[in-house]
Amino acid sequence: MSQRAQFAKMNGLGNEIIVADMRGRAERVSPAAAIALNADPATRFDQIMAIHDPRTRGTENYVEILNSDGSMAQACGNGMRCVVQALSAETGRSAFTFETVAGILTAEEHADGLISVDMGKPRFGWQEIPLSEEFHDTRMIELQVGPIDAPILHSPSVASMGNPHAVFWVDEDVWSYDLERLGPMLEYHPLFPERANITIANTVSGTELAIRTWERGAGLTRACGSAACAAAVCAARTRRTGRKVTVNVPGGPLGIEWLANDHVMMTGPAEWEFSGTFDPATGAWQRDNESAA
Numbered sequence: 001m002s003q004r005a006q007f008a009k010m011n012g013l014g015n016e017i018i019v020a021d022m023r024g025r026a027e028r029v030s031p032a033a034a035i036a037l038n039a040d041p042a043t044r045f046d047q048i049m050a051i052h053d054p055r056t057r058g059t060e061n062y063v064e065i066l067n068s069d070g071s072m073a074q075a076c077g078n079g080m081r082c083v084v085q086a087l088s089a090e091t092g093r094s095a096f097t098f099e100t101v102a103g104i105l106t107a108e109e110h111a112d113g114l115i116s117v118d119m120g121k122p123r124f125g126w127q128e129i130p131l132s133e134e135f136h137d138t139r140m141i142e143l144q145v146g147p148i149d150a151p152i153l154h155s156p157s158v159a160s161m162g163n164p165h166a167v168f169w170v171d172e173d174v175w176s177y178d179l180e181r182l183g184p185m186l187e188y189h190p191l192f193p194e195r196a197n198i199t200i201a202n203t204v205s206g207t208e209l210a211i212r213t214w215e216r217g218a219g220l221t222r223a224c225g226s227a228a229c230a231a232a233v234c235a236a237r238t239r240r241t242g243r244k245v246t247v248n249v250p251g252g253p254l255g256i257e258w259l260a261n262d263h264v265m266m267t268g269p270a271e272w273e274f275s276g277t278f279d280p281a282t283g284a285w286q287r288d289n290e291s292a293a
Helices: 031-039 077-091 179-187 225-237
Strands: 005-012 015-021 047-052 061-067 095-100 103-109 115-118 157-160 164-169 197-205 208-215 219-221 244-249 252-258 264-268 271-278 285-287
Touching (some): 015 077, 031 061, 047 077, 061 077, 077 095, 077 115, 157 225, 179 197, 179 208, 179 219, 197 225, 225 252, 225 264
Parallel strands (some): 015 047, 164 197
Antiparallel strands (some): 005 015, 047 061, 103 115, 115 264, 208 219, 244 252
């Protein structure tokens, strides 16, 4: 059995996160451990944020991200906020630079407790997202669900925020769509060779969006930070909004700004729930000061 590692169960606007401290260890959190942790109602999560020793000079840590099905994720904005809050509480620092599969990002905890994460530059080229077919204009692509003459969803905007996103624009309440049924169908659509995060978005005003997201590898989620960023930049590209918006996810509001340097800044809260230890190989765990689960 592996030596147990510390973890914190946290959430970002209801996006359930496990922050795993893998510093000083050569091993990684296994897919089997992720699946086992997600099977327990107490540790059910959307993403595991595994904090490793830095690999690149100038960064504090390398952060590996796992989905609840054990697959790897490239980006998780809500999870990064949880990482920042955990490390800030440990170190007393407020600003950090991390490396992820998607690249280098910076983050900062503010005096009011909100946390801003630089999510990097969005990518819009069909090969960068990626798509399996060529589309010159990814502000709106040919994809629909339902009858040709009366589709349920159609013509999404697509983008990469380090992970692929499809944003379907609707005029109705985003809760009026059966995303639990439509999400997996679209996540695995042949157009998305690496699968995709599927978002239904409504333009509330020129400065506000409402969205719901089916998260690739995790399913329905109360919040997906990268999806909020993707919706915001796609809204700006299609002239639905300006470049600074509030994105209302089921868990609450996120502030998203597409900066002049092309980076996307996301600001929102993080919340600590409890801490414990776990086996990175099997997922066996126990809450601090309690017997093993």
